[in-house]
Amino acid sequence: MTHTTAPPRTAPAAPATAGWTACPQCGWLVYRKRLDRNLQVCPECDHHLRLPARARIDLLADPDSFAEASFAPHPADPLSFTDLRDYRGRLRDAATRSAEEEAVVVGTAAIGGTEAVLAVMDFGFLGGSMGVEVGRRVSGAAGLALERGLPLVTVCASGGARMQEGVLSLFQMARTAQAFARLREAGLLSVCVLTDPTYGGVSASFATLGSVVVAEQGAHVGFAGPRVVQETIRAELPPGFQTADFLLGHGLVDRVESRAELRPLLVRLLALHTAGGSPAAAGGAAGxxxxxxxxxxxxxxxxxxxxxxxxxxxxxxxxxxxxxxxxxxxxxxxxxxxxxxxxxxxxxxxxxxxxxxxxxxxxxxxxxxxxxxxxxxxxxxxxxxxxxxxxxxxxxxxxxxxxxxxxxxxxxxxxxxxxxxxxxxxxxxxxxxxxxxxxxxxxxxxxxxxxxxxxxxxxxxxxxxxxxxxxxxxxxxxxxxxxxxxxxxxxxxxxxxxxxxxxxxxxxxxxxxxxxxxxxxxxxxxxxxxxxxxxxxxxxxxxxxxxxxxLSLVGGGQERPVHPGGPGSWAAPIPLVRS
Known part of the structure; x- marks a missing residue:
């Protein structure tokens, strides 16, 4: 099974009825059209419901600007893995339920008129877990950004590394990290948006390596999930542990934004980092x-x-x-x-x-x-x-x-x-x-x-x-x-x-x-x-x-010491003084 560490919800969801959806956080029944208008955010408790990748793209990209990138077929089951069922069968079921080929969708889009590369994860595909193909696509997105000189925006939602692909999955952390390092070396902006949940191998690699890291309000983010922490070391967890606000207070993210504010923020960040043209004239020496x-x-x-x-x-x-x-x-x-x-x-x-x-x-x-x-x-x-x-x-x-x-x-x-x-x-x-x-x-x-x-x-x-x-x-x-x-x-x-x-x-x-x-x-x-x-x-x-x-002239004086052999005679030997 896929390794996920998503935190438990605080309230059991009430059964949904036709045209209504129960908030998984507070259990409140919300009219679906109202929930859609509110960007899948509960109007009662402000809980941000999870979104599939395509909905994220629609939310962030300019209308009709997304062009999906294609990837050549790759072996889907490198270990021929079987647990209670065949791994290939799990992949087929995940594809059917999510309507995606894998747990990340990659392409180019305009965001506020600025072209960028998008890599958006889908938690609905095996919990957004990172296997070889996810690592290949995220690295490919970074490579596309590098090739075209574009900023990269990733939206992360993952339970961690995919156990069915063993150590091959583990090394996707290094693969994606070096791809982001190349972007940094090239001076290209990368913005990572952390959504609920982002854990394990994804959080400990590319998800936290962006030039700017933004957490969506209410997201849970960490390396080991709270259940793993409690079961491993029996520790009492502090209030709000691993929530977006917890991360902000501990200096681990740049910002926490509501879903409605994510796109405006990205528009501003992209514009600030890709501003063209000559700066305005200084307007004289006033001041x-x-x-x-x-x-x-x-x-x-x-x-x-x-x-x-x-x-x-x-x-x-x-x-x-x-x-x-x-x-x-x-x-x-x-x-x-x-x-x-x-x-x-x-x-x-x-x-x-x-x-x-x-x-x-x-x-x-x-x-x-x-x-x-x-x-x-x-x-x-x-x-x-x-x-x-x-x-x-x-x-x-x-x-x-x-x-x-x-x-x-x-x-x-x-x-x-x-x-x-x-x-x-x-x-x-x-x-x-x-x-x-x-x-x-x-x-x-x-x-x-x-x-x-x-x-x-x-x-x-x-x-x-x-x-x-x-x-x-x-x-x-x-x-x-x-x-x-x-x-x-x-x-x-x-x-x-x-x-x-x-x-x-x-x-x-x-x-x-x-x-x-x-x-x-x-x-x-x-x-x-x-x-x-x-x-x-x-x-x-x-x-x-x-x-x-x-800096060397502050206070005056000569910065270089005068050699005992005379001014400029740096090659002269220093006399040895014996007592």
């Missing part, structure tokens, strides 16, 4: 200032940068940018709400944006940990930098944090390693990076998002090695001396530009960005467009050389 603001007391700068009504990263993403699709999670442990990021468009150009997020109200700030990231926040940012480099997209970072979270749990999960890794990665990123300090920039937690080709600072923002209060507590022995510390460290835009750390200043409206958020967003947008336009077209080697030089 950037060559003259450096002076005369503002550093302590006033600190207070203004920390204002709770000052625009946040998400505020700017919804005002200074044209579109933004947020992507979540570090794909390993959690989704840190103190760091937000995703793919955005600005002036006809697609960019990856990453920034600290504080919030405005007390509740928002607590939920966002006051903009202080844990290691998983920096690892989410690292993943987004990789995404940008894979697709040749510029990076914009918005910096506004008191610093990295200093708690013991952050240390246990490698805070220092996470910060060091992202600084190193961004220093060698082969796409343009523009950073903007929009509020306070505290210590290495801020520097993690400041290693860039261009570093702008908003007029009333600052960047510091330590908070004024921390500096005062250490050197003045009292936090009350924070204003003195701020002045001694010369906090503010003027010092950053004069020292060569910042490359420009973004002017703010009178009273600060919080006094007129729309004007502040306009100024930020204009500055970003100018900087991106100036970096546009520079080849990666030129970018890396200039970035390296800029």
């Amino acid at each position: 950037a200032a060559d003259d450096v603001p002076t005369g503002t007391d550093p302590w006033d700068v600190v207070q203004g940068a920390r204002a709770t009504d000052r625009p946040t990263t998400l505020d700017y993403l919804h005002t200074a940018f044209d579109d933004f699709v947020e992507l979540h999670g570090d794909r390993a442990f959690a989704d840190d709400p103190a760091v937000v990021g995703g793919v955005a468009s600005i002036g006809g150009r697609t960019v990856v944006v990453v920034g600290h997020q504080k919030g405005h109200t007390v509740r928002e700030r607590v939920a966002r940990n006051f903009g202080m990231p844990h290691p998983e926040g920096y690892r989410k940012a690292m993943r987004l930098l990789d995404h940008a480099e894979a697709f040749g997209l510029p990076v914009v970072t918005l910096v506004d944090t008191p610093g990295a979270h200093p708690g013991p749990e952050a240390e246990e999960r490698g805070q220092a390693h996470a910060i060091a890794d992202i600084i190193m990665r961004s220093s060698r990123l082969r796409v343009p990076v523009v950073s903007v300090v929009t509020g306070e920039g505290g210590s290495g937690g801020a520097l993690a998002l400041c290693t860039s080709d261009r570093l702008l600072v908003m007029e009333n923002a600052f960047l510091s090695v330590i908070s004024p209060e921390g500096c005062a507590a250490i050197l003045w022995r009292t936090a009350a001396a924070a204003p003195l510390a701020a002045r001694a460290m010369r906090l503010g835009a003027a010092h950053l530009v004069e020292s060569g750390i910042a490359t420009g200043v973004v002017r703010e409206p009178a009273g600060g960005a919080q006094a007129d958020p729309v004007a502040a967003a306009d100024a930020l947008r204009a500055a970003l467009l100018r900087e991106l336009a100036e970096l546009d077209g520079l080849d990666p080697d030129t970018l890396l050389t200039a970035r390296s030089r800029r």
